[in-house]
Amino acid sequence: MNSPNNRPDDWSAFTKVKTERADPLYESAKTVHNKRIDGPFRRFKWLVMLVTLGIYYGTPWIRWDRGPYAPDQAVLIDLANRRFYMFNIEIWPHEFYFVAGLLIMAGIGLFLVTSAVGRAWCGYACPQTVWTDLFQHVDRFVDGDRNARVRMEAAPWTIAKLSRRVFKYMIYLVIGFWTGGAWIMYFADAPTLTVDFWTGQAAMAAYITVAILTLTTVVLGGFMREQVCVYMCPWPRIQTAMMDEKSLLVTYKDWRGEPRGSVKKAQKNPGEFGDCIDCMQCVQVCPTGIDIREGPQIGCITCALCIDACDKVMADIGRPRGLIDYATLEDCEAEQAGQPARPAWKALMRPRTFAYTLIWGAIGLGLLFALGVRSHADISVAADRNPPFMLMSDGSVRNSYTIKLRNMESQPRRMEVALSGLPGGRMWTETISNDDAAPSQTFEVPADQTLSTRVYVMAPAGTEAQEFTLDLTTLDEQRESDSAATKFDAPGDN
Structure with a gap:
């Protein structure tokens, strides 16, 4: 039998083929240096960024008067007392369905936006987009516009380059630190926590949270940027199921732009070239570095900055705008066939959007x-089960219960609890003598708290096991009421 060592030619051919087929699994990341642009979509991005960052950083400092017994922070997630405050709304743990409803509304809102205008959420309001945009503006502030940043990246390391990098990364850290610092303000009184944080008196969880969020903000927004959108985020893969030929997308109208040629070539050869002069402005302004002329792709976040850039070029060379524009696939086919372009707002008027x-x-x-x-x-x-009842010396029967009275107002309230459906029944508590037992008792419930107390209920001799209710009524002008059903145990109960 021949050994592989006796066939060197075959082995070398095999290793050569294997080496040639070893393609990389992924493309190396390339730094995106997007160019500054002005236009309606860029100004809209500015507005969204200012509004969203203003809300995020400023909301914890808004005060809201809820009275002397409740916190005065407008938006507060009070984990210690298990409360969620949002202006005049207070959510208790048993009302989590409100939070679930808000999450469902957020999900359906995303479906609505995606089906109508594609990835507009990704392009304008997604936190990753907002912070990436902020860091890109920092890059321009420190290093200059696109060409200057490209030269800076290619330049050798000098004292000037190192000082610029240190200065820029310090700004990154400040942004990341304030991002993490703003987050913890939602979980405690902002002014108090700020003082405790800087004096070293805050909980260790606060420092750890700020450190983690500082790191993630700088890494994701300052360095990874578009890679998060392309490789890490699942939303681009999910949203394709909600888009169809009637969804508005940022589209390059290739039938109008191709073949590409410069203005001089078009002047020398009338009718041979399309409107696209291959100026690359649409690529240079893109925050993810894609070429929209290659068609729909996962890197497009529908920010429409390429529309601003292309419209500006078309205006400069005297050609109609809209070579790159918001359009549906149906409208593109109709326009290619010679029909007039339909306004974008009309594309929103369809059954799915209304639904x-x-x-x-x-x-x-x-x-x-x-x-x-x-x-x-x-x-x-809740009835006590050990023992289920006690037989008194006079033949009467006593049961024990633990009741909880919840006061969801920001002021103390007096509440009356009365027996209903238990003839001859009387009740008292550990702080009330059984000589003062009565069919009803009054309790003082502190503001924004739940009062838990042990209650004894006694019924006359011969009372059989039966269902009854405890009826609650608030003794104020609101006169709110509630009831809880339970069982009274007695001898002979099976």
């Missing part, structure tokens, strides 16, 4: 209705 809007609005109205009719006081009861 998503109606569902989104219905959920919102349902949540508002639930907020408007909810009671700010309720009662729950």
Whole structure:
């Protein structure tokens, strides 16, 4: 039998083929140096960035008067007391369905935006996009516009380049630090936490959270940037299922732009070239570095900056705007066939958009209705099971219960609890003598708290096991009420 060592030619051929087929699994990351551009979409991005960052950084400092018994921070996630405050709304743990409803509205809102205008969320309001845009502006502030940044990156390391890098990365760290610092302000009183943080008195969790968020903000927004959108984010893969030929997309109209040629070539050869002069402005302004002329692709976040750039070039050379524009695939086919371009707003007027809007609005109205009719006081009861009842010397029967009275107002409230459905029944508590037992008792419930107390209920001799209720009524002008059903155990109960 021949050994592989006896066939050197075959072995060398095999290794050569293997080497030639070893293609890289991914493309090496290339730094994107996008160019400054002005236009309606760029100005809209400025507006969205300023509004979203202003809301994020400024909201914890807004005060809201809820009275002397509740925190005065407008938006607060109070984990210690298990409360969520948002201006005049207070959400308790048992009302988590409000949070679930808001999350559902957010999801349907994303479906609505995606089906109507593609990845507009990604292009304008996604936190990754907003912070990436902010860091790119920092790059321009420190290193200059695109050409200057390209030269800086290619230049050898000198004292000047090192000092610029240190200065820029320090700004990165400041942005990341304030991002993490703003986040923890949502979980405690902002002014108090700020003082505690800088004096070293805050909880260790606060420092760890700020450190983690500082790191992630700098890494994701300052360095990874478009790679998060292309490789890490699942949303571009999911949203394709919600888009069709009627969805508005940023589109390059190739039938109008091709073949490409400079202005001089077009003047020398009339009718042979399209409107695209291959100036590369659409590529240079793109924050993810794609070429929109290659068609729809996962790197396009629909920010429409390429539209601003192309419209500016078309205006400079005297050609009509819209070579790159928001358009549906249906409209593109119609326009290519010679029909006039349809306004973008008309593409939004379709059944799917209305359906998503109606569902989104219905959920919102349902949540508002639930907020408007909810009671700010309720009662729950749990019977003691060891023992289930006690037989007294006079033949009467006593049961024990633990009741919880919830006061969801920011002021103390007096509440009356009365027996219903238990003839001859009386009740008292550990702080009330059984000589003062009565069919009803009054409790003082602190503001924004739940009062838990042990209650004894006694019924006359001969009372059989039966169901009854404890009825709660607030003794104020609101006169809110609630009831809780439970069982009274007695001898002979099976």
